[in-house]
C-alpha cells in the first residue's frame with residue numbers, strides 16, 4: 001500500500017457561514033498561506049451556494065479549488081430551492097459535499113438520496129465528497145462497522161470502478177462534529193482502514209488504494225498532523241477550523257509535510 005500515491009485532500013466545509021465580503025476576505029487570507037501546497041496535496045474550500053461565484057473569482061489562478069455543500073440529483077425542473085450539478089459545473093465548481101451528517105440529521109437525507117446525488121454529481125463531472133459516519137449511540141452499541149459498511153454500499157450503489165476513483169470519502173463520526181471531541185488517531189485510522197477494505201470488497205484492491213479517504217470531526221491545528229500521519233487517513237474535511245485562515249493553513253501544512 002502506498003499512501004503517497006493518493007491525493008491528500010484538505011477541504012474546508014464552511015457550512016452556513018460567511019457573507020460574500022467575509023468569504024472574499026477569508027479566501028484572500030488563505031490564498032498566500034497555502035500557495036506552496038502542490039502536487040499531491042489538494043486544497044479545497046466548500047462554501048455556501050451564495051459564495052460560489054465570489055470564491056471562484058477570488059481563487060482564480062491559485063491552487064485552491066472550490067466546492068459546494070450539496071447538490072440536487074435531478075438535472076432541472078420543479079424543485080424549488082434546489083441547485084443542479086450542471087449549475088455548479090457551469091460556475092467552475094470542482095467538488096461537492098454530499099450526505100453530510102447535518103443534511104442527514106436535519107434535512108431528511110437518506111442513503112438513497114445520497115446515492116442519487118453522488119451519481120448526478122459524477123455524471124456532471126463534479127467530484128463528490130461523500131460523508132459517512134456513525135452516531136454516538138451506534139458506536140456505543142458496537143455497530144460502527146455495520147453502519148459504515150451499509151452507508152458505503154448504498155451511497156456508492158451502481159457507481160463504476162472508474163467513477164469511484166473520482167469520489168472522496170469523508171469519515172465523519174457524528175459524535176465528533178462540532179463537539180470538540182475528536183476521534184483518536186487510532187479510532188479514525190481503524191474506520192478509514194475499514195472503509196478501504198470495504199471498497200476493496202465492492203471493487204478491488206487497486207481501486208480501493210486509489211480512493212482518498214478523509215477524516216472529519218473537530219480536526220484542528222493541534223491534532224491534524226497526528227491524524228494525517230495515519231496510513232489510511234489521506235486528508236481532512238474541516239468545519240470550524242476552516243473558518244480561520246491560520247488554523248486552516250496549519251492543517252494544510254501538516255498534509256504538505258506528511
Ligand code: 13P
Nearest residue numbers: 013177178217218239240
Ligand atoms: P468541525 O470540524 O467543526 O467539527 O466539523 C466537521 C465537519 O462537519 C466537516 O464537514
